[in-house]
Amino acid sequence: MDESSSSETQSLEALNLEHTSDDDMAGSEIEQGKFKCFFDEKEFPDLQKMLDYCNWSYGFDLTRIKDDMGRQIPVHNCRFGNVLTQSHDKELDEIGLIKLVNYVRSESRRIDGLPDLSSRLFLQGDEYLKPTMADDAVLYSLSELASDSATVTKQEAVGTDSYSILYKKTEQEMRLWQKAKEEMLHMKAQMADFLKNSQATFDQLQDKRWEVSQAFSELPIKEIHPHLIGQSKEDDDDAYYFSWYNYSAIHETMLKDKVRTGAYRDFVYDNKDIFAGKVVLDVGCGTGILSMFCAKAGAAKVIAVDNSGIIDKTREIVFENGLDGIIQCLRGKVEEVKLPVEKVDIIISEWMGYCLLYEAMLESVLWARDRYLAEDGLMVPSHASLYLSPLADPDFVDNLALFWQDIYGFQMTCMQRKAYEEVMIRTVPPPGVQRANKICILELPLHDTNRHELELKQKEFAFIMKEDIDTLDGFVIWFDIKFDRTRKPDPWRTDTPWGFTTAPGDLNTHWQQGVMLIAPEKNKSLKISKGEDVNGYITVKAAASSRRALEIDITWNKKEISSTNVTSNFKGSQTWLLQ
Secondary structure, rough: OHHHHHHHHHHHHOOOOHHHHHHHHHHHOOOOEEEOOOOOOEEEHHHHHHHHHHHHOOOOOOHHHHHHHHHHOOOOEOOOOEEEEOOOOOOHHHHHHHHHHHHHHHHHHHOOOOOOOHHHHHHHHOOHHHOOOOOOOHHHHHHHHHHHHHHHHHHHHHOOOOOOHHOOOHHHHHHHHHHHHHHHHHHHHHHHHHHHHHHHHHHHHHOHHHHHHHHOOOOOHHHOOOHOOOOOOHHHHHHHHHHHHOOHHHHHHHOOOOOHHHHHHHHHHHHHHHOOEEEEEEEEOOOOHHHHHHHHHHEEEEEEEEEOOHHHHHHHHHHHHHHHHHHHEOOOOOOOOOOOOOOEEEEEOOEOOOOOOOOOOOOHHHHHHHHHHEEEEEEOEEEEEEEEEEEEHHHHHHHHHHHHHOOEEEHHHHHHHHHEEEEEOOOOHHHHHEEEEEEEEEEEEEOHHHHHHHHEEEEEEEEOOOOOOOOOOEHHHHHHHEEEOOOOOOOOOOOOEEEEEOOOOOOOOOOEEEEOOOOOOHHHOOEEEOEEEEEEEEEEEEEEOOOOOOOEEEEEEEEEEOOOOOEEEEEEEEEEEOO
């Protein structure tokens, strides 16, 4: 055995935990059985399951990388997805494995992504002999990663005169190992002290919570949230919007909506021939339910994109259901993430907000369509329609607005005013909107719609009263959604078997309807007779306060048509906010 080989085998045994004494192992107090993922917080009971998860969820195959670095073959660059033409003539020993593990953990934290492994420079020096993570169970299981060739060499060496050389631990290497072990123990002691002191600090803060609350209430918002300084209004809107979807409650609400979720499921499962073998993009995937429908329907690949923290749970859900070989989860805005494909065959998304356009998610879906959808690709859903109807239901209005006049003997007039200023999301009794015809104020064929068509500018309407009413109480908005197998059907036909409505009187959805009450001072004339019309125009646009909120402005007037002239009996105008 030459000097180089002897040095490598000595280094291997110096850090081989397989031969560490029981006293050393007991002293380090390693928590066996918890193998933490290199890239997130998920833990596994054994090393192989953790490695499989890293491979399936992040495309990081440690076993292959170890072999690539140890053999004379090209090295795959995990970060940039290309194959480099350099090769190596030195086998990756167990010291190298220790450095590799610590380097991967260090770099993944630093760049929040996959590390660059195109170079072996990190194997030089002793920087990565020090554990990046305290009590890293992976470091204590490196024997499971040892290559067959290393095992054979070791077995052969046992029967030779090199036995004493193979197992000899040099003084320098022992010092390195002892130092690393002492640093781990010191870190554990520091953590214990930190937790003890943290509890005491928390108790003190609890005693002062009222003083802190009072002080913060008097500060400008930019002083309370300094990270917002320099951010644009759009950035603030997006941060708030996406953070809302971090929480489970909103996803539970949507999944429990059987009308919504069932409609998507029925279309996908009834049309498996459309999805079979196709590449699908799910924009705003949430918990991944639509992606899993597509995967079960036979899609070859599904790319699930979401910019909220829920995507971490989505990866677990996909893995738990055995669909990680088909579904790839990406975190980020669809406008910013890089998809692993140039084009997709289908884009599926549940983008609808209250009153259809609230949250402005459709803009992102249309951007994805223009960038990624193949020329003959399919949008799911394919069509959306927005409807407006007058409201005449005094009892329903009293329940919404007059409620605030007597709250356990107290008046809350300011809250009553808000009822006339905001779009309220409520379930409207059908009779309240059946006294006149409904008007379709917006039609969106999603294969052709552009983002500039998502704002209504003085869209005219005219309602003909079907019966007498004592007062016009307000207006109601709802929408319909349709799914179609092809890009060019008759878009507004009524016989398509797939779709749903959020109209009053149909099965309830979590969207309900948007209710806009007319303030009493704006409604001077009360009675409208059967056959008379109420006409005007409606404007729907992004609110000044937030691009994801809506501002709805309606101007209306009642006209009595005679044989000689047109006489206007009343005219009103009002603006409502949905935010």
